[in-house]
Amino acid sequence: MTASTADHPTRRDFLFVATGATAAVGGVAALWPFISQMNPDASTIAAGAPIEVDLTPVAEGQDIKVFWRGKPIYISHRTKKQVEEVRAVPVSSLPDPASDQSRTKDGHEQWLVVIGICTHLGCIPIAHEGNYDGFFCPCHGSQYDASGRVRQGPAPLNLPVPPYQFVSDTKIQIG
Amino acid sequence: MSGPSSYQPSHPALKWFEQRLPIIGLVHSSFVAYPTPRNLNYWWTFGAILSLMLGVQIITGVILAMHYTPHADLAFKSVELIVRDVNYGWLLRNMHACGASMFFLAVYIHMFRGLYYGSYKAPREVLWILGVIIYLLMMATGFMGYVLPWGQMSFWGATVITNLFSAVPYFGESIVTLLWGGYSVGNPTLNRFFALHYLLPFLIAGVVVLHVWALHVAGQNNPAGVEPKTEKDMVPFTPYATIKDFYGVTCFLIFYSWFIFYMPNYLGDADNYIPANPAVTPAHIVPEWYYLPFYAILRSVPNKLAGVIAMFAAIIVLVFLPWLDAAKTRSNKYRPLGKQFFWIFVVVCIGLGYLGAQPPEGVYVVLGRILTVLYFAYFLIVLPLLARIETPRPLPNSIADDVLAKSGRKAVATAAVALVAVASLFAGSMGEARANEGTETPPSVKWSFAGPFGKFDRGAVQRGLKIYKEVCSNCHSLNYVAFRNLAEPGGPGYSVAQAAAFAADYKIKDGPNDAGDMFERPGRPADYFPAPFPNEQAARSANGGAAPPDLSLIAKARSYKRGFPWFLIDFFTQFQEQGPNYVNALLQGYEDNPPHGVTIPDGSYYNKYFPGNAIKMPKPLSDGQVTFDDGSPTTVAQYAHDVSTFLMWTAEPHMEARKRLGYQVFIFLIIFAGLMYFTKKRVWAAAH
Known part of the structure; x- marks a missing residue:
């Protein structure tokens, strides 16, 4: 619509640009409710x-x-043997290096709390299966140890630890 | 869509594409280079407005369908959850619900414009008939959409309209059973209506494509009704018609937004905020305003089958209009008699709309019959006759001559005034139908939340909550309100911690636990207010046979007749507070001794504001019953005011957000409309 050139700005140009810009702003603002409604209600x-x-x-x-939040959370009461095993593994040898200490709470090292969703493509690994006394994902064969760290298979990352804390020695709050 | 395109792409890639699929050329020839008569007035922008409304309805409808549950037990609740919990859900629902009314308003204006300017005459008969098909599809879509919220009017509207088909001889009952998918309106009916309500708009869009195609073959009619002769008669669609259409659309959006943000329930029926109940029919079954003229015709005919035939004939007659009106002159501008009869016909249609909302008794029936006869007489007697006896005024030689002869541009003002007047007349006639036998009209209270800048009085909402908790909640549930809502903005203004503490006072039934048992635990913010009775039967038996209604929506589910001229004034003053006025009055309307001559059955109480006066609820509040920390008076009047405020909030928790966004949208739209006006003037300066 802006027929005249930029060298000679006229009132006509200004009017057309202002109208067009206002329309663009309004259009973009009007889009927001239509996008926002997709988020969790x-x-x-x-x-x-x-x-x-x-x-x-x-x-x-x-x-x-x-x-x-619709996600399965594994809470494992680990044996001493399991804890010792996972803590003995050199961290640097792991595909996704993380110490067991960083994945559990001090003083409660027998408890492992992880989100039970395979980091490969979202299947649910089976507990107490696989070569590492941890988790085994039946979909594509990823294996996790008793600390939920990936040890073998296509999964790129360890099982994530959800936000949680100990309310008392026998009670945790997840979230 | 009119012959080979003049579009010549310059970019080689576009050239390559255009040779293989000339779609850009199609768009260019249809919406850019397409010649349009230069004398079109603003009534012609309603084509663009209708395209916009179809788009808005499809987009908001698809989104609502993402959150809606088409099940008889869940539909009503899911609509409430959309409005309460989904981000901007209230906005999307208002856009869709008011959008239906705007769509019909625009289509009626579009149709009357075609009627006035003779746009149905040769060579535009097929164009007109396609329009009638679109209109029929719209009516079916609108009706099925109205059923989906599964309120009382949804349910009973579905029952009444599907029963129209029972008038068919021999097969009537079988057809109705087939439509319902059962022996009464029920879940299968709701499911198929949802599927069809989703499907039909796309059929409409398809017929709209044909409609536009036919339009572009025959060319647009124009106010002068003479065919274009030279290039001087025409202007290219872009920028001239485009900018004018956009300006018209912007003005229409202002009108539309008035409903979305300030009067969302003005065009609806309060009864539809009561969940569908197959055991109770609302006192007055009234369709949405856009069906009222045809509803009036249906009711005017005393025979069932004949009534149904008359109603459908009132629409089908439009198909034959191009042949019924044999006059050579198109535009009523040049038909002195045709013009007068046209306006009489408009009044007849509005009159039928008004009568459709009235109870079918007394003078209304007689008037309905007269207007029905006049409606058909216009098509079957007046138009054929006029073609023979009328002497039209001389036509202008060309469109260019018509433009030169034009005086002033009052079209905008006329359009706006007519728009508002027609809308409020139709809408107001809806409100007329509210039942009001032998009961007093509740007095209007000055509410803090009334008007465009209204906000809830936090203190009143908090006190109302306390009264609900200590008194009302013994019998009444509040099913759609969760404890978390107490901490949401625009409500009683509690903090998250306060809401959590409030919730913890309640015992909530949960489970089953690992042993399979149900158990009780303290309430959490995510929990809903627990109901006082486990089911409706228990509520009924504990309360003398009348189940106390859920209070979540009561402030929107109750209303009363406003009457003429109040319903017109209400449109401008944004009066929406019938519900809280009613609740407030009802709580104070008890009298120990009913007036002389009024007998109240045992187990009922006299209340001057309750329809029929005999209410099963005993006087719930008395002075000093609930104590307040803030020193507010502990009187029934104060209690009634506070509970009504609280219940208005529970009925519409996002009211403040709605009004605030409305304020912003209005500022934007008014500025934008101003810019569009000057831009349009500037663009057209070259053509005039």
Whole structure:
């Protein structure tokens, strides 16, 4: 629409540019609600609030699966042997180097809390399976140790540790 | 869409593409170079407005479908969750619901414009008939869409409209059963209506393509109704028609936004905020305003089958209009008699719309019959006759002559005034139908949340919450309100911690636990207010046979007749507070001794504001019953005010956000409309 050249700005140019710019601003602003509505709604966010899990029923060597924000969380009560094994592994030899200490809470090293979603393509690994006494993903054969660290297979990263803390010695809050 | 394109791409890549698929050329010849009569007025911008509305309805509709659950038990709730929880869900729903009304308003203006200027005459008969098909598809789509929220009007509207087909001789009952997918309107009906409501707009879009195609073959009609002769009669579509259409669209958006942000329920029916109940029919079944004229025709005919035939005939007659009106002169501008009869016909249609909203009794029935006869007489007697007896005024030689003869541009003002007047008339006639037998009209209270800048009085919402908790919640549920809502902006103004503490006072049933048992735990912010009764039967039996209604939406689910001229004034003053006025009045409307001559059955109480006066709820509040920390008076009047404010908030928790965004949108649109006006003037300066 702007027929005249930039060398000779006229009132006509200014009017057309101002109208066009206002239309562009309005159009972009009007897009926002249509994009924002795709995000989790208020009830989904509220349902994703932290949960508390009682650890007393979980005996040594056992593990439980709880759900938080629709994701399975493995809570493993590890044996001394498992803890010693994973702590003995040289960190630098791992595909995704991380110490077991950094993945557990001090004073509660028998407890491993990880999100049970394979970092390869999102399947759920099976606990107490595989060559490392940890997790084995049946989809594409990724193997994790008892610290949830990837040891073998196509998965690029360790099983993530969700945000959690110990409310008491026998209770954790996830989230 | 009119012959080979003059479009010559200069870029080699575009040239390559154009030789293989000449789509840019198609767009160029249809919407850029396409010659358009230079004397088109603003009534012609409604084509663009309708395209916009179809787009808005499809986009918002697809988004709403992402959040909606088409199930009889969940549909109503899912709509409430869209409005309450989805980001901007309230905006999208208002856009879609008000958008339906705007779509019909625009289509009616578009149709009346075609009628006035004779746009249906040769060579545009097929164009007109395609338009009638679009209109029929729109009516079907609008009806099925109205069923989806599964409120009382949805359910009973579906029942009444599908029962129209039971008038068919011999097969009627079978057809209705087929439509329902059951022995009554139910979940299968809702599911198929949802599927069809999603499908039909795309059929409309397809027919719109044919409509535009036919338009571009025959060329546009124009106010003078003479065919273009020379190039001087025409201007290219872009920039002339485009900029004018955009300006028209912008003005229409201002009107549309008035409803979206300030009057979202003005065109709706309060009864549709009551969940569908197959056991109770609302006192007055009224369709949406855009069906009212045809509804009036249906009811005017005393025979069931004949009524249905008359109603459908009222639309089908439009198909034959090009042949019924044999006059050579197109535009009513040059038809002295045709013009008068046209305006009489417009009044007849508005009158039918008004009557469609009235109870079918007394003078309304007689008037309805007269107007029905006049409606058909216009098409079947007046138009054929006029063609023989009328002497038209001389036509201008050409469109260019018509432009030169033109005086002033009052089209914009006329358009705006007519738009508002027609809309408020139709909409207002809706409100007329509210039941109001033998009960007093609740007095209007000055609410803090009324008007374009209204905000909730935080103190009143907090006190209302306290009254609800201590008194109302013994019998009434608040199913759609969660404790977390108490900490959301625009509500009672509590902090997240306060809301969590409030929630923790409640015992919430949860489970099953690992042993398979249900258990009770303290409430969390994500929990909803627990209901006082486990199910409706328990609520009913504990309350003398009348289940106390859920209060979440009560402030939007109750209304009363406003009457003429208030419904017109309400459109401008944004009066929307019938619900809180009613709740406030009801709580104070108890009288120990009913007036002389009024008998109240045992187990009921006299309330002067309750429809029928006999209410099952005993007087719930008395002075001093609830104490306040902030020193507010502990009187029934104060309680009623505070509870009503609280219930208005529970009915519409995002009201403040709605009004605030509306304010911003209005500032933007007014500035933009101003810029568009001057841009349009500048562009057209060369053509005039």
